[in-house]
Amino acid sequence: MIIGCPKEIKNNENRVALTPGGAMALIKRGHTVYVQSSAGKGSGYSDEEYEAAGANILPTIEDVYAIAETIVKVKEPIEKEYSLVRDGQFLFTYFHFASSRPLTEAMLKSNSICLAYETVEDRNGKLPLLVPMSEVAGRMSIQNGAKFLEKPSGGLGILLGGVPGVKPAKVLILGGGVVGIQAAKMAAGLGANVILMDINLDRLRELENVLPANVTTVYSSEYNIRKELSTVDLIIGAVLIPGAKAPSLITRDMLSEMRDGAVIVDVAVDQGGCIETCKPTTHEDPTFVVDGIVHYCVANMPGAVPYTSTIALTNATLPYLMRIADHGWEKACADDPGLAKGLNVVKGEIVYGPVAEAFA
């Protein structure tokens, strides 16, 4: 199969969908790989490394779309790329179709096959191509929370771990899924006093068993959240109700119970956020202040650490890409119903229920 990896052109996207190692693995199986010049630069991979792995470097994005049967990407095609997608071409990337009618209409019109990372499922119904980015964001949430707790960043001026003779900071994590457990591990490792809330009791039991003693699990309810607010320094929003907007667990009136300079990192911002006052921000201007509380609500947190995120993402996507390349998308999807769940648009038709519903 001929596989093409264009350079990402979405604003501030430095990840790449294929590493030189991934290219080498595909080439060793008899496939041909074309990579756009400088596609890997933002993640630390030079054109020479791809060439050494056996890939061919093409100068422009047009060249890559023109030659490849399969396009592997990180983010959905943006408007400039719509006209490059060819009839019958197979695209493997994050799409998030439900949030963009123009993208959906463009892909329908292109007559391409769009397999979306975000809806691929594993045997347990989990989303294996979303997990790595949640892991990155969960770990980053504490790094950023710690930074914005510093006085020059507008925070309270508290060191997360304290020092001998001084109490550590108190961190409240809402949601104990992939983001929540990674955040808890990082905060606990830095010595903070962590409270982790979830509504899933089985999940709380699991977390209690694996997390260190400075993490306390508490059932999530408005009453229990309110009890912590006057003494909490950092809140991490990590709630997800699949397919729905995140519930507002902290409403604006609750901010007045917190101390000025406390920090909220709402990782769930991409699903609308679980803090009422959350609105999406960017890496260039990541925070804003409401009622004295610093809000960090960056919607693509992993984009800031492309070296790590690229490897984490491609570790998860490459085994699927190899099966698609070896057998073709139709057989690969027929053999794996979880992979077939990733099919969102096939040759002019929406084949994924929630996307069809999103556009009535």
Ligand SMILES: NC(=O)c1ccc[n+]([C@@H]2O[C@H](COP(=O)([O-])OP(=O)(O)OC[C@H]3O[C@@H](n4cnc5c(N)ncnc54)[C@H](O)[C@@H]3O)[C@@H](O)[C@H]2O)c1
């Ligand atoms: N901002 C970013 O860059 C970025 C990156 C990755 C993921 N995310 C987002 O982070 C969010 C969390 O992702 P995840 O992978 O951890 O999801 P997950 O499904 O693994 O975990 C979500 C958890 O929230 C819990 N929950 C549901 N309702 C709750 C409530 N009322 N109170 C407390 N907990 C509740 C669930 O029981 C579950 O354990 C998602 O919205 C995801 O899209 C954002």
